[in-house]
Amino acid sequence: MAGNGMSECCGPGYASPADAMKAPREKLLYSIAIYTGTGIQKPDYLVTIDADPDSPAYSQVISRLEMPGIGDELHHMGWNACSSCHGDADMERKYLIVPGVRSTNLHIVDCATDPRNPRLHKVIEGSKIKAKTNLSAPHTVHCLGSDIIISMLGDAQGNAPGGYLHLNKDFEIVGRWENSMGDIKFGYDFWYQPRHNVMVSSEWAAPNTFMPGFDLEEVGHLKYGRELHFWDFEKKEPKQTFYLGEDGLIPLEVRFHHDPASSHGFVGAALSANIIHWWKDEGGEWQWEKIVDVENEPHPEWPIPVPGVISVILLSMDDQFLYLCNWLHGDIRQYDISDPHNAKLTGQVWMGGLLGRAPEVNGVKVTGGPQMIQLSLDGKRLYVTTSLFSTWDNQFYPEIRTNGGCMLMVNCDSDKGGMQIDPDFVVDFGKEPNGPSRCHETRYPGGDCTSDIWL
Amino acid sequence: MTTYTITLANRDGASYRVAAHRPLLDSLRDQGVDLPYGCQYGGCITCAAKLTQGSVNQKAQVALNNRQINDGYVILCVARPTGDCTLEIGVDSHDKLYRNPFLDPLKPHELKADIATPLKEPT
Ligand code: FES
Secondary structure (H helix, E strand, C coil): CCCCCCCCCCCCCCCCHHHHHCCCCCCEEEEEEECCCCCCCCCCEEEEEECCCCCCCCCCEEEEEECCCCCCCECCCEECCCHHHCCCCCCCCCEEEEEECCCCCEEEEECCCCCCCCEEEEEECHHHHHHHHCEEEEEEEEEECCEEEEEEEEECCCCCCCEEEEECCCCCEEEECCCCCCCCCCCCCEEEEHHHCEEEECCCECHHHHCCCCCCHHHHCCCECCEEEEEECCCCEEEEEEECHHHHCCEEEEEECCCCCCCCEEEEECCCCEEEEEEECCCCCEEEEEEEECCCECCCCCCCCECCCEEEEEECCCCCEEEEEECCCCEEEEEECCCCCCCEEEEEEECECCCCCECEECCEECCCCCCCEEECCCCCEEEEECCCCHHHHHHHCCCHHHHCCEEEEEEECCCCCCEEEEEEEEEEHHHCCCCCCEEEEEECCCCCCCCCCCC | CCEEEEEECCCCCEEEEEECCCCHHHHHHHCCCCCCCCCCCCCCCCCEEEEEECCEECCCCCCCCHHHHHCCEEECCCCEECCCEEEECCHHHCCCCCCCCCCCCCCHHHCCCCCCCCCCCCC
């Protein structure tokens, strides 16, 4: 199947980021859709969307795979293999690991046997994971070589900092990946850059804090993160911590350059609405700086200005552009980061948000704001979804219960910069057969800009 | 075995006999009531319901702040009845559960129990 990222001689993915950019265009998208927290007593599900403009079903959901039970809250997901095992002909990018944050269940979904109709291969029960590893609340999935590690945000009772679950390639629980959590207070996202023997991890909060919803006062009580951790990747233990303070409240998505030789990376601090850049200096010391600061915006009915709440960032495969979403403001921004110390705003589009700039796009009322994004390997198409997390959606965008989420596509100029919402692509999750659902993270069968890492 | 009667006000007043020692989520689901849930250990709020009469023991819950408790919310996956109760269940009972934290801040005594400033009277 073209689009699986398989070449004839090798394992999954691509030899280099430059090769990945030359891969065939994505024809299918996988995204998750949730009913948890919506009042609809149905399981969350994985949707397959037709993204082939020549197909009669373009921009439509073509299949739905329901999870076995209700209440998982599917959220992020990851492939069993990526370009990190391109050299291993025995490996195949075949399975999506689809965790339930609330239930701790891990769903292993076979996307290769019939890419248009993924099927459930295996479920690792949350109760088993808790019993064996004392971990819960799975978040980011990365494969490393033939193994899989998953950041788990809590212990079995939902207390921070949790740790990292290690699975082998047959999806058996090996145990905990890390040798020590050091003084880390919270977990969330992570990314590794093996040539520098480093992993960087960020901080959300304890599951017992973030799952019920967002209480702003808890930030002041240090219940949310504001630190960034640099790990000795081989020793599997944290080595250095940066206290980001007010500049780095709730640091979420972590992205290294795709270029495996580079030490540059970025994290979006959601509540501070800043982009933090880090790199290794000539003396081999890690440094950090703030390169983007999104101003709070006045709101007609709010006594206080609205923070952007940067819920996600992403780098293009050539490391030239950084994209970010301001979930509360409603804009997606594109920055040229060719010089990573100087981010230059090159594009911006609006959809939904609380500021009322674009309440309707392509005939669909956008409830929520731009939230998760996924960029095509060639850097030209950015797919966007609008729901963040069921309880937080319910606080900031309560109408999402009746309207559901939606997916849009933004055409990006991968040369000079610039963005435009595509007028022909929209998937309205308000019209799902079982009632309005909410869509979150998206992945492509051939790999994408947030999964592949090179050794 | 001690049992109590649980009445579901927003399910046409349907009532169920439940054991005092079991979480309400388990007892009600066993009798066919369709209820939302997620973590099943009292930390994620998905199973919240509104208690309009009666009392429960929900010491094990860590999801609710004091304002939500004062508004009558209970966490069914850990709450055990200590008498006959009337409940409103499901997301249709969540009208006061979610609030925009920027527009409607919590007062110091309304935070979660571990960080709340106590009011004078013990509760
Ligand atoms: S199911 Fe999570 S609090 Fe009850």
